[in-house]
Amino acid sequence: MAGLLERRAADPRLGGIIKLAALAVGGQGGGVLTSWIEDVARSNGYDAQATSVAGVAQRTGATVYYVEMAPKGDGTPVFSLMPAAGDVDIMIAAELMEAGRSIMRGFVTPDRTTLIASTHRALAVSEKMVPGDGIASSEEVLAAADIAAQRFIHADFDQLAIRNGSVISASLFGALAGSGALPFPKQAFEDAIRRSGKGVEGSLRAFNAGYAAASGEALPEAPAQPEAAKPRLRGPKKLVAAFEALEARIARLPEPAQELACAGLRKVVDFQDLAYGGEYLDRLERVAGLDRPPHDLTREAAKYIANAMAYDDIIRVADAKTKAGRRDRIAKEMGAKSGNLLQVTEFLHPRAEEIVSLFPARMGARWAANPDRMALLGRLFDKGKRLRSDSLTAFLQLYVLGGMKGWRRRTLRHAQEMAHLVVWLDRALALAPRDYDLAVEVIRCRRLVKGYSDTHARGLSKFDKVLDGARMVEGRPDAADWTRRLREAALKDEEGKALDGALQTIRSFV
């Protein structure tokens, strides 16, 4: 065609534009980070432009900040206001899934992008609200980042900042300096922090920690994790000896089940007593007797029988709240210093059902069946209690409750739990010879029973539904697989919509 354009070589000065994007979650100080970066650039002979989106996105949502810079020249460079896919030199992600998002959006490319990412997680609501485990896979993002980025610099910059009494913007700024991706000396970065004039000391400490992490400078070695040695057992000699005798029985269980049996034994003994530990092992040995390699049945039973036996009753809660070491743990978590006092308020809300569950089994059952009596108990007890467990009276209440282990075996709750356990275990063991995999899945369904009050009731009802579903598919070659699917569906949402859907599907073909 006419009027051909003169082709010319790309402007070499274009290569001088450094394009830097930062993805942060609202409240991480992305704005501060951006203004530091701009400042470094401008005070080192660069033109710079920054943009951000201020608005509701900042209310805990994901937000993009963007900076472009180029060495000062004869004119005013035309900078873009938005990062473009495939055209970002430095990508800073202030959280791991935001790093994933930056990769998804094409801001991280192997030909040019230095990706600086914090590996910590700020979980999204969608990950947190599922009744099971909905946490996204960090490994997938890390693996993708290794492929997508030209250089991938990552560390838990959030921890580095917190440890230095600052926020992540400072440690990421340090990482940016340490990465060497910007042509400015470390001093220039530190000057920018000083000029900003706010929280300078903390910011500089976090900056240096980030710098060290990114530049590969020797970090103070994290204390080597002691080999997963068995935690030390302490206690009266007689009890220790008796416990060791129980432990000796574990060695005779199939090897794949031993680790979980060890943990399970500790859990049930801690929950009740040594005799209870013995019962745990009795049950386990019965399972092992019917098992065959690869011994999945015993391994899973070791876990779920322990969880079923160490059910969550008032006594266990009260014991946990009055155990040795709790106060120190809380003080450490709260960052209390010496000279500070610690007041601890517990939020308890026992209902009539919980009160009755502590009654002797038969009497409890009678009361539970009598609406008038339950209403009376409700009037007496069913209200929120806030106990100051650092006060003597409240502590004593909990302490006494926590010491009622001797009474526990007589309670209605114990009778109910044991009955439930027997039915479930017998069912699984009866299945084992016919459909081994299904038996294992039935054992695993115990995972659905958890929580307190309504949550616990909902868990039980899901457990029943899944086992009913398992009964429907029994005899089919894919029965175990369906049962697994049902269980996973049950953990997806609170109301059990996914589970009902899955059951519907089963009903359609059986």
Next chain:
Amino acid sequence: MAERSFKAEVEHLRLGEGEVFTGEGILAITKALLESGVGYVGGYQGAPISHLMDVLADAEELLSELGVRFEANANEAAAGAMLAASVHYPIRGAVTFKGSVGVNVASDALANLASSGVTGGAMVIVGEDYGEGSSIMQERTHAFAMKSQFWLLDPRPNLTSIVKMVSDGFDLSEASNTPVMLMVRIRSCHVTGSFTCRDNRPPAFTVKDALADPRSDFARVVLPPMSFAHEQDKVKNRWPAAERFIRERKLNEFFGPAAGPDGPRIGIVVQGGMFNGVVRALQRLGLADIYGQSDIPIYVLNVTYPLLSGEFLEFCAGKDHVLVVEEGQPEFIETQLGSYLYRAGSSVELHGKGLFPLAGDYNGTVMLDAIEAFLRKVAPETLPAAVRAPNQERPEIPDLSKTVPIRPPGFCTGCPERPIFAAMKLVEKELGKHQIAADIGCHLFASLPPFEIGGATMGYGLGPAANAAFDGGGKRRPVAIIGDGGFWHNGLSSSFTNMAFNKSDGVAIVVDNFYSAATGGQDIMSSRADNDTKSTKNPISRALKGIGINWVREIDRTYDVARMRDTIREALTTPEKGPKVIVASSECMLNRQRREKPLVAKAIKAGRRVEAPKFGVDEEVCTGDHACIRLSGCPSLSLKRLDDPLRDDPVASIDQSCVGCGNCGEVADAAILCPSFYRADVVHNPGGFEAWWAGVRSAVIGWLVRRRTARRLDFGGVA
């Protein structure tokens, strides 16, 4: 006081002739207003121009020094109406609000203003909330400018161009007796850069002068027959005057090689605000240099309405293909330019939508792809070889779309609105699902998981009005949610008088967090703060009583979930007829922390007794069902995986950002969830007796604990 303070930056607004200002777009706009001799300013906050209102508020001292009146208007309609001061008086005025929703609210005033015409320059600075980062429906302000004949300015997104356009815009407004809109996009508001200042100019004629010497002219009143005269005046006088001014002042710009027999036979027409995006795409294609000097002729529309037929046709002369870069839809500019070409009998082919997507913002990828496609189609020889025949192998990057969770905005840590919706969720568990209308504001986040309360929003202050069809009542009462910002913006008149007048049987919950919080914490009528220049501390309940709504319940601590739940239940079940309104008040936590944190730190340092609350979870007690999270969604309430082979699911965990608002404990109690939460108050600088007594207690407790520990097996905290 607003969330972000510009007190320090405002000092730069005093810079004089020849000095260089470096900073953000909104500050540059403010400086430009002062340099233009503006006599009054106002507006209503909303992204992306919230901070412009904050800057103006923080600059009030300087404004009054110059004799400039600043008004924080009640809403956009009030702001638009304020421009009436420029109808009769030679006073320049500017107001700001967001587009398109703010323009919608202001439309009555703006249409009247445009009909009357102006004597002094009148400017609306519209923050066009479109594309990524936007929080509203995706529409264009452009349509409004066209229907009322408001000249629409869309300067190139750099500080020098924006500042110049403010000044030129006032001149244009006065030269054509027409109000103008200066459109700034989301990122332009916060783009940083530099420009050379001029001296600030006090207004030649102030609002005080006007009151001393009032004027009126019935020819300006929008009544027949004058309204018909206005229309004729618009097209016969004001429009041509504007066209003349735009050409003479060269408000639109040309880049790239000049037209001529040897010139390129292609060109690009672009909205000013899109210029940098186009240049970046050309830079990436090797067709522009770092300073934006382009190989392809570019016609930059810094004025996107009116479009100048003559100027455009001259640009097209000698060209075969012209690409229109116009973000948003419908494509008003492209359609108009096409009609110019058609009427001129031109053979130039016009390209635009089709190469560009019909809807959505023109981000870097869209821009590059569309311009490349345009060139490939009409002038492939201009493209670098690598683009024409890409042969670079790119490694396959794993697809993370199923892994990375979405992260919509939500309630902040400790937000006082969270417990209101937790209570609402509990009530719905008892009474069933209700018809719920939402409004505009932070509380709209409740429509997202984990609460999922409310299914529609009809506009700011219109929540209860959106339930009007259900006012007659039915099996379950309709519920409307509205914030205090919405209440004063438009809610009192449009929503609550509508409820009262129609004897609605519905329920409305006013979420009163002491600020216009979603827009950045500006003060409003019912704010509790002392404000020297504004009237605050006017209770919402009194306004409700004033319009005859008598069933009003005030809750002064929203964190009391049980009381909140009981009150909502009462509103939904009481036999009493008429509107039932719950005013749920607790201060916005973001603003409260900003206010209190420094004070607390100071008190601790000074040795005064301070209790610092924070929540925690006993992980041994938590069973990992996450029911608490489904009633919270607080950022500080998260999950952690335990190092325990017997546990399948992660347990709840509260991180150091917890502010101890109390929601976790209240919800655990009200919903009877579980006993794992505890609140720990760290007491700094305790009194002497207090410390002694705590010592005694902890000695006794320590003895009891040791006593029990000595009699049991201790598994090192692992069991």
